[in-house]
Amino acid sequence: MGLFKSKNNTHSDEKKSDKYYYASQWGLMARKFRKHKLAMGSTFVLVIFYLTAIFGNFIAPQGTEQYDGKFVNCKPTPVHYFHEGKFVGPFVYGMKTERDPVTFMAQHVEDREKICRIKFFTQGDPGGEYKWLGLFPSNLHLFEAEDGGKIFLFGTDNMGRDLFSRVILGSQISLFIPVVGMLLTVVLGLAIGSLAGYFGGWIDTVIQRLIEVVRSFPQVPLWMALSAAIPKTMKPAQVFMLMTIILSLVSWPGLARVVRSKFISVKKEDFIMAARISGAPGSKLITRHMIPSFLSYIIVDMTMSIPSLIIGETTLSFLGLGLRSPATSWGVLLQETNKLETIMFYNWKLIPMIFVFLSVLAFNFMGDGLRDAADPYK
Amino acid sequence: MTKFIIKKLLIMTLTVFLISLAVFFIITLPPGDFMTNYVGRMLAAGERVNQEEIDALRRTYALDQPFFVQFWSWFSRIILKGDFGYSFSLSMPVTAVIKAYIGPTMALSITTMIFTYLIAIPVGIYSAVHQYSFGDYLFTTVCFLGQAVPNFLMAILLMFIAFRMTGDTMLGLFSPKYQNAPWSWEKVLDLLKHCIIPVLVIGLNNTCGLIRTMRSQMLDELNKNYVMTGKAKGMKAAAIRYKYCVRAAVNPIASSIGWSLVNIFTGTTITAIVLNLPSMGTVMYNALINQDMYLAGSWLFLMAIATVIGTFISDVLLAWLDPRARKEYLKG
């Protein structure tokens, strides 16, 4: 009604209520989001995960291709601080491998005589070389046990590879495929959805049919079918790219549909009308006015879609349809847990599951927090 | 309504056609045409295959023709003869394979779906009505966890738990004892016992999603103005909830039955592989690994068709349940 027009409050002091009232949309979102403790905690966890992944080669003691045939299926090595009551700092005992004479089960026992201190910022063994961010060659690793001591924080797998290293290196795939896939999805979904929504007419009809066709495919089987077609000789990097393309190929229609309908509804709103009448060109209209008007929605939606992409990648790799060993991802690592006896005898191999679980949960909670924050009515 | 259905059906036919095109494209994706395989098999069967025979076969399957002609040869055989092609890994017509596995797959899917809805709707309502109560927090947490664990891991974990508790891993649909026994109450019980894990695993994800949707739908409805009107009328809060809110909140959920079934249908794929269920999922997986693309493609095709039909059912259901949607559909 415009009865009372709001003006800058000349008497305004720094009261909570004022901030609450006058903050911009984004500021308001940030404020609300910060109040969502679970979402904040999740964001923190995710930041740590991603940092760990980025510095993965440095943090992981072993590279993807390194292994030690003498320590197959070795349980996690305990890190000690005290030897016979004396503090010596972090160290592990040396390890001996014995086989049970009847069952031939390997037993890795600590050699209490031999103390291997843990050194930090050391040059790794040959084979541990890496290029940080694919650019800077290095073999610097966060920690290593002295005197040939073995330190397997999460134990080893059936090839004698350090599971801790593989979990961290695997996160480079498992955490980045979903994000890259999601970005691709956003680009595709936004482009196609806004085309359909903005122009309407036959373009809209064609795109709608296309969306309907792609949406008719059950997600997981389609992923499976497409991944199965990836040639086996491909390098991990290429497989990675293909996987992201496959994942996004299947998930763009959902976003495109939403973008399209948002476009149609936003198109009718006054401020777009005004911009259009004032002669703003179409592209400017889309990028300056229309997309920002539902950007928050897209961010929320995309955050919420990452968990299913993480699960998708993990599942495909688990089924042997995605990445293959020695390239590693959490799904590849979980391949070994397909057996009951693995869980019975080597339960530490389930550790990667915790990471899948945590990251999915964290993205879910973060998405929830974002959604609550973006929703002005809550 | 009839006009609406006819229109939908026409669009559906077009979609199915486009889907089949996409499926055929996927079938032809793997390197080496299926002729290589076929000749391999023929040789294996002790046949001496000469170039003439290969050429003849290529003509039958139109492999020497451009993509669209090949596609048409494949598509017309499906439409006219119900012939989905030949499974090389199983040495039998794809139709026979599908026939053998569709029953258990459907049975499992439908059981799971009933379970899903039976749990999700009441729990969703409870959670919404008792928002921020202990129960609400409990269910919400369980839902979050349920959605965070990939199906296959859930299956493995439950299998392990079952083994620890009962000494059996509960794989397959029957215990060895009842596998070939005639039907009896014990056998039914055994079947039900074996269904627990698959139904839980397949259903959990979907159930969690549905609970969350139901809860937020219900919360939406509870905050609608007509609730106020109802109160002003002097209606009991519970009566408003059930007559107005639940009915309104259930609408979108109930109409999702169509694609929910498809969701479950496909959810069985992964679970079946892990739990060794006699479902198409296992067959599809093996077909994919062997690049037996006619089988895999047919399965993909069927699932896509099921999705289309499911969406159609959903649309019709929604139109039937919601007078507003009905009007809109009738309009255009």
Place this chain on the structure above:
Amino acid sequence: MFKKKDKKDQAQSYEISPEHILEVRNLNVRISVDDYLLHAVRGVNFSLKKGETLGLVGESGCGKSVTSKEILGINPDNCKSEGQILYRTKSGKVLNLLELEHDGATYRAIRGSEISMIFQEPMTAFSPLYTIGNQLSEIILLHDKNATKASARERVLEMLRKVGIANPEKRIDQYPHEFSGGMLQRALIAMMLCCDPDLLIADEPTTALDVTIQAQILELMRSLQKEFGMSILFITHDLGIVANMCDNVAVMYLGEIVEFGSVRQIFHNPCHPYTKGLLRSLPRMDQNRDERLYIIDGVVPLPVDMHPCCGFHDRCGECLVGICDTQQIPEYEAEPGHMVRCKLMEQGVKHHG
């Protein structure tokens, strides 16, 4: 402290003036939102005679809707109230509505049949899933134990006719989305009058409608009031409607009634700076076209962390620094029946113009 108990045999009995149907005494409502506690209604007192129309006026967020919903007991659970809302039932008994359990049988028997309410947005006041007839007859079936479905339908048809809906036989089986806004408001009024209530609360019933429809609805309400003889609590921010419809006016600001009086008193002798501001911001026929409409600076602040002061002090042009922003302002009687809550009314306080 605020917990309401539905005690059938109340030990305490209340007395209100015999000509009054409703008396609100020192009503306070606090709403908890996120981590704030909003003091939405602060010590509101007013009363309503039989057959009288009281206008409750104020900007959005001043607490008028909360007050009215509190009378009906339909505020959400995050509202806590104290004070008294005394109501004389049809049977003549005086109840303190705040003591009744919201969802209890006593309160429910009152709602819809004795106190009714019509809402601002008729489009959302109906469930889209049931026919108008279904939703209207429901109220009759709820309150009239003797009603059958057929008799209820008859009554609904009669009421629809009464509120001026053409072709009610056809309309009764239609869904809300097939009605226009004005028609829905008529239907809503019909519904709320089905049980012949003594008190009708109209919460901005015409805000969502266009002007011609507004006039029709107001006319309808006036004629129905004559016919049914009910009291109306009319909530609006539109002073024009108040002048047309009401006998008395209560001006609310930030949860308080800042001025109360008859329509004549308020319009001809507004005493509170806020009331004056409201009146000045009304467009007038004699206004110069180039003259800009008057605007009160600022917006209604949120009633959070309230300390004793005049709620309007930071927007008031006549604010007495050191008094208005630090003291609880008492009520002054400008003339009989005309109450004003403003320090400026005190003898010896200098007028600033």
Place this chain on the structure above:
Amino acid sequence: MYKRFALLFLTLCMVMSVMAGAVCADTGKEAPMLAEQVAAGTLPPLEDRLPVEADVYVETEYTPEETPSYGGTIRTNNGGMWYFGPNAEEPLFRLLDDGTVEQNVAKSYDLSDDGLVYTIHLREGMKWSDGTPFTATDCVYYYNYVLVTDVDNETGKVTKSNAGRYYNWYMTADENGVMRPAQVRYVDDQTFTITLYSPKPTLLQAIAIDNKWMFCPKEWYKDIMVNDASAAHWSGESDLKLIGGEGLPTITEEQALANALAKSELYNFENAAKLGDQLGYRYWQYAGRPTLRPWNIVSPLTDQTLVFVRNPYYWKVDAEGRQLPYIDTFEYVSMDASLYAQEKIAGNLDLVRFDAADFPIYKSSEAIGNYTVYTDIIPSWANVSFEFNQGYKDPQYRELFANLDFRHAVSIAVDREEVNEILYNGMMTPAQFAPAAGTAEYIEGGPEKWIELNVDEANALLDGIEGISTERNSDGYRTFVGGEHDGQAITIEFETRADAPNDAQLVALLAKYFKPLGLQIVESNNTDNNARNEKYYAGDVYMAAVNSSSGSFNVMLRPDAVAANRNNCAFIGKYGLEHADAMTPEPGSAMEEMVNATKALISASKLEDMQAAAARIVKSHYDNTWVIGILASNKTFDAVANRVHNYRDGFVSCDELRFLGNTRPYTWFIQD
């Protein structure tokens, strides 16, 4: 209170023991499930089902020590047709561990003095599993109409490769040196003759190994096998004379397919060749086809669990005259190989075979799973090995694989100790692919050749090979120089088996070992073994294989797995003589010697010649390391539920002896 409880308990125990006694202590001569049918009149009495008393096969050697009980079901994994087939196989003659044969379906035989005519005697009154009589007609029919279907009338040469499918036991050289098929003739219902063109001292072993089922139910097949009666038969003789009865009806391809389909929905084949292959050769997979086996399949092949039920007309009895088998049902459950161990431990499978890789898990879980681990002997040259397809279709790769330095290089690049530790729990010994010390075929130094790890020497060897680069590309791999693949990385694809998870791991390790050599290795996984086998049959579609050749039980009797004969021998590939379009090796090449030695073995008619040819084959392996051995151990293991009795520890398990079939499963019994 306690008393009453104890009483109840006692009563329960008594009731249960009586019930148990009713099941266990049956002294009947046949299974209760059959006795019921006899009582119901749906099955003839036992004496009418068995051959005449003098001709009944009495199984004395494997009679259990305890009194066996009838009934029960054994459940094991479905390892494919070549797993469940041999378990119930009944050959004409049975091959024994020492290489001799004994009576089985055939009762006895006579050999003419010139060594050319074998007269085979069958058992009187023996019946197919559907109750129809089994006679010499069935053998003659099988040979002439199912096995040898297309022979050139003029030369007597088999023209269709169908015949080449099987080791041609029936081909002998005539006076002109032309290989010609034997004549198989009907004499009477219990007698038929096999007439050769030149003597073949190992004929019965050859039949026992390569054509175990030299018979099929003629009555059942006659209208589903294509038969053009108007054309003269390949041997020039009439049907009448051949099969000792009335002539065969004319059956066209369409009729055959229609008739088959009319018999059962399961027999839906797209062409007659497929029908012949599936129903004629792989018959034991199809329910309804009468057999002489102890158990027959009753479920469609697509079922997740294949069920085999006892044959009521089985013709063997134990020493006490009780009809065999003891166990009613065999079930083969299809499941991913990764599930075997857990299902064994959970007790859902009664029998699982495994190797050293899984030994610790199975052995440690014996008590939980209530089973026993048995050790079997396998007469192998190497258990863990890899090999390259010498007949691979691509000439550049073929040339590389044919290079001895290449094979030498890859052999010494493998860290055998590490493979042993990682994959096989240190239970095997590093070894080259060669007959083990102590066997007749042993060559001094064979198992030790080229097994010392030496990556530098390996690289030097590869550097010396022409046609491949010495420097590496950006990925670190050697490339081809010249030819079609000029500049492309050398990439070798290894086929792995479905039910052997270790294959994939071995390939992963090979990939690591060969990376320093500049060779790229990829894995080609087959989820079902048929798929892999089919590739082998095609001969030229796979590049390399792991754990494919394990050696030979006896090269003279069974050269197939090590000689240039079969079409599914991995290293031989398209050089296999059984391929209709087999490749001819280059003159003077090592492969030529292998092919010639194989040919010599096949056509030899004297024992000494055969032995000499076999020795040439072994020598060729010694010289050329066709197959690169990694580890050897003569053991494999079975985890068998404790309720299964009369299982044999330490039996010899190999294809020739039909794996588990060598324990004679029809003598196992179940006691819970």
